[in-house]
Amino acid sequence: MMLTVPFRPSARLLFPGALVLAVVWMAGCGPDEPTECTTPPGATALEIDIPPFFPPMDIPPDNPTTVEGVELGRLLFWEKGLSADSTQSCGSCHLPAFSFADPNPVSTGITGAQGNRNAMALVNMGWAQRFFWDGRAATLEEQVLEPIPHPDEMNLPWPEAVARLEADPDYAKRFQVAFASEAISPETVSKAIAQFLRTMVSADSKFDRWRKGQAQLTDLEFQGYEIFNREGGDPEVVQGGQFGGDCFHCHGEAGLQFTDYLFHNNGLDSTFAADPGLAGITGVALDSGRFRTPTLRNVALSPPYMHDGRFGTLEEVIDHYDSGGHPSATIDPFMKYSSGGLMLQPQQKEALLAFLHTLTDTAFASNPAFSDPH
Numbered sequence: 001m002m003l004t005v006p007f008r009p010s011a012r013l014l015f016p017g018a019l020v021l022a023v024v025w026m027a028g029c030g031p032d033e034p035t036e037c038t039t040p041p042g043a044t045a046l047e048i049d050i051p052p053f054f055p056p057m058d059i060p061p062d063n064p065t066t067v068e069g070v071e072l073g074r075l076l077f078w079e080k081g082l083s084a085d086s087t088q089s090c091g092s093c094h095l096p097a098f099s100f101a102d103p104n105p106v107s108t109g110i111t112g113a114q115g116n117r118n119a120m121a122l123v124n125m126g127w128a129q130r131f132f133w134d135g136r137a138a139t140l141e142e143q144v145l146e147p148i149p150h151p152d153e154m155n156l157p158w159p160e161a162v163a164r165l166e167a168d169p170d171y172a173k174r175f176q177v178a179f180a181s182e183a184i185s186p187e188t189v190s191k192a193i194a195q196f197l198r199t200m201v202s203a204d205s206k207f208d209r210w211r212k213g214q215a216q217l218t219d220l221e222f223q224g225y226e227i228f229n230r231e232g233g234d235p236e237v238v239q240g241g242q243f244g245g246d247c248f249h250c251h252g253e254a255g256l257q258f259t260d261y262l263f264h265n266n267g268l269d270s271t272f273a274a275d276p277g278l279a280g281i282t283g284v285a286l287d288s289g290r291f292r293t294p295t296l297r298n299v300a301l302s303p304p305y306m307h308d309g310r311f312g313t314l315e316e317v318i319d320h321y322d323s324g325g326h327p328s329a330t331i332d333p334f335m336k337y338s339s340g341g342l343m344l345q346p347q348q349k350e351a352l353l354a355f356l357h358t359l360t361d362t363a364f365a366s367n368p369a370f371s372d373p374h
Contacts, residue, residue, distance in 0.1 A: 012109065028316035040180035043068050048126065049202035052212060055255045057126040063141060063191045065198060068178040073196030075174070076189060078372040082161050083110050083154035090147060091372060092156075093119045096119040098363050099298035100200070105309025114153040116275060118309035121302040123295050123364070129261040133291045133307040140197060145192035158186045165189070202297050202364035208256070211360070213327065217358060223348075224355025229253075234240045245321065245342065245352055249334040250293045258296040258359065264332040267325015268306060283361035288330050300360045313357055318349050 039045045044067040048057060076082065080089045093107040094100040102119035109115070117133050131143035147153045148161055165171045165184045175184050178192060209215035217225065228251075230244020250266075251258045263278045265288070272279070272288045279287035291307045292332060305311040311320065324341040325331065344352070364370075 033235055038177070039064050040064060040178065042177055042180065043197060046070060046199075048199060048201065051201065051208070051256070053256050054203065055127065055199065059198065060128070060139065060141065063194060065195050066178060068143070068174065069192050069195040072171075072174045072178045073194065074370070074373055075171075076193050077196055078374055080374075081164055082148050083155055084156045084160075087109050088154055089372075093147075093153075094122050096367075096371060097301070098204075098303075099123055099301040099365055100370070101302040103303065105304050107153070109150070109153045110155050111151070115152050117307050118331055120201055120294055121298060122197060123202050123297045124257060125200065125221075127257055128262075130292060134278050134281050135263060136290055140194040141187070141190045144193045144197075144350060145186055148189075162186065185269035200360045200364070200370055203256070204363045205297065205361040206358040211256070215320070218354070220351050220354045221358050222355075224353065224359075225349035227344075227348055227352050228355055232337055234343070243348075245318075245320075245344065245348075246334060246337075247352075250332075251296050259293045261293060263287065263290040263292055263329065264334070265330045266321075267327070267331050267335045268310070268320075270326045270328045272328075277307070289328060290330065290332075296356065297359050298361055298365065300357050301362075303366055314353055315349070318352055319352075321347065 010067075021189070029286070034191040038061055044066045046067045046069075048059075048065060050057060063069075076090075078089045079092045080086050080092075082089065085253075088110050091100075093102045093115060095103065100122035105118055107116045107119050116241050120133070125140055128140065131137035131140060132146075137146070139145035149155070149157050162184050165175070172184065175181070175192075177190055179188050181188075206215055206217070210217050227243075227245045228247045230242035230246075230248075232238075232246040233241025234243065244371040250260050250264055252260065265277070276288050278292075279285060299305075300314060303312055303314070305314070305317050311317050322342045322344045324337040325335050331355050
């Protein structure tokens, strides 16, 4: 089986000018380079431009970002030949128009089997900590290893996936350049895709431009921003209450990530037999119903919402938090209004919704550097 794609070593062909990357041309790690430099000989080091107010990106020393690695990762991300029947790629469940998420509540694999969780949006993955809704993968490279052989997803055993890639001379050449070896393995596949995912940086929303002094929020959007960052509750009833939405605790703007990358039980259910969340990984009962906080970047583009896609609109999400959620033994302390709710007024909800829309980065979703190159 041939998976031939024309070999294109130039960064220009696969990385149009819209991409916010600074390419640093280097022949590899020379004798005067620091010891941590591990760029493969013959590969071209690529420096990811960190947006203003973002923290540094922690890139594994054994998988430095290179032009050739990212090009290869982009091809592999969209490669349908990595599914058993050659009908699906990673991109099949992570669609650009939906901020690289799945518009269905749960995804359907090549056999027709459905998973039980929504496919998360792939936004600023280079800053993420722990992966999957239950955090079972510690690194981005580890996360990439799972979907291809998973029986409910692409259903292609790794030995067969490697054999298909080895049979394609173009892929064989690309792996040799990107990793200084003709050997193709699950690890080098995952490293290449991880390199590509780290270049998928979103930092051009209206909110970002406002933070840089390049745009103005409307009165309604700014009111929503204030509600987002205020404590909930009536101050005459609740100590410290500010009539706010309590959103910032888990989705704060620190580092402009709009997620704490931690695990919370946000009151979706009172029992967790159907999906224990983090507890299914740790075996700790106190982790029941806890799931990783998703980013709110591009949230307006990536319905449905929650780990199981139960909410189809942002209005439903706001109503859920306003209600206070369902009490349980493990409900998060930040869900402190599970009795009575936040009691937000309709105009407050409207303002909060308007603010969430300022986090939309349409340039990211339509960036040709992230599109299917096949």
